[in-house]
Amino acid sequence: MERTLIIFKPDAVQRHLVGRILARFEDKGLRIAALKLQQSPRAQVEQHYAVHRERPFYRDLVEFMTSGPVIVAVLEGPEAITVVRNLLGATHGRKAAPGTIRGDFGLDQQYNLVHASDGPETAAKEIELFFQPHEIVSYQRVTERWINSGG
Ligand code: CMP
Secondary structure (H helix, E strand, O other): OEEEEEEEOHHHHHOOOHHHHHHHHHHHOOEEEEEEEEOOOHHHHHHHOHHHOOOOOHHHHHHHHOOOOEEEEEEEEOOHHHHHHHHHOOOOOOOOOEOEHHHHHOOOOOOOOEEEOOOHHHHHHHHHHHOOHHHOOOOOOOOHHHHOOOO
């Protein structure tokens, strides 16, 4: 089992797409381990995107990510990090394949609807940045054995 951090960005919230996108993750079989709406503090966004600090789009990205509420979530499942990134598609909406979330819902590079962790170490750091341990819930669904046989 793996955990990954998801951020429904301000464009997803403003465009009323959160429910439909969350449904894609649920449809796939991923388990919601944490979920909350927040107005992100600038310092938290700066830390989250620190790896992009020298990139020309960094300032705009921080402005965008603090421009309105976001929904942050932890999703859980076998190889959840890769599974979620495959569901999202390429970063740029115009390059993302049809059938992926970005391929179906977006045209833009910055306004690409959802952020997802890109590896196990990043996921651990990002989850810690956005959630207190008590906000993450471990549980089993009654459908679990029909979703994941272990194979
Ligand atoms: P995300 O996966 O959250 O990681 C960094 C974000 O920066 C990315 O999604 C986009 O929202 C944004 N981004 C990446 N590359 C560019 C770019 N070349 N121009 C503008 N924004 C970008």
